[in-house]
Amino acid sequence: MAKPIPPNRRWLQNQGARAESQAPTPAPEPVPRVNLNVQNLIRELLGDPVDEDFDLHALVEAYLDDEPQGRVEVLHARYPGQCQGCGRSIRVGERITRHANWGVWVHEGCRNSQRRAxxxxxxxxxxxxxxxxxxxxxxxxxxxxxxxxxxxxxxxxxxxxxx
Known part of the structure; x- marks a missing residue:
């Protein structure tokens, strides 16, 4: 059976010196819990609005609205393919966009077509x-x-x- 390794004398001295130099720190005071609902918490953090017609719910709904307003992303095709709106081929360089309902790449003019080719x-x-x-x-x-x-x-x- 192997003998246990004795602790290093210098390490013991350093540990003792470190313990003496550190004064016990007092425990932090507990933070008082305040029951606030979310709207009051937001108003507390942001302050009262200067506008009387301010509607927090309308602001949040407008922020979370996932549809971009008005702008449609149009790209130039980098690869040949087939338009699922009209059935014709998509050639490299033609303007293409995502279809509004199907989520597939179609010609720019076929974006709102209803019949699928x-x-x-x-x-x-x-x-x-x-x-x-x-x-x-x-x-x-x-x-x-x-x-x-x-x-x-x-x-x-x-x-x-x-x-």
Whole structure:
């Protein structure tokens, strides 16, 4: 069994000197608790408004309003894509913005369109259309449908016209 390490004499001297030099500090006085509701606390911190028509609730609601007033962010496209408002392609450099309801990038003029265009891609693999049961060849335009999965663009257009 190993012997315990004796404390260092110099360390003990320093500890004793440190304890002697520190006088016991008195405990801080407790802060009196005041029951204030939030509105009174804000008025106490900010002071009374100089305007008699000041409405604190209207100020907070205006601050927390999450929709920006009037300004719509318009960017120049950095990547090619497809506009979901009109279905045409988005080319690099065209002015685009987020759609008001869908949250996807569309042409600047398609921002408030109500009808959503089909989103299509070029098929990279062969497969079978789950709507018409015909083959999908590589290079054909296909669209994804919630119920049927990947289907021909013509089949997707037919389903969209039915609804």
């Amino acid at each position: 089909l989103r299509t891609i070029t098929a990279r693999y062969s497969g079978v259309c789950r709507y018409c049961r015909r083959a999908i060849a590589v290079g054909e335009r296909i669209s994804q449908h919630n119920r049927y999965g990947w289907i021909h663009e013509a089949c997707a257009q037919q389903l969209q016209d039915q609804s």
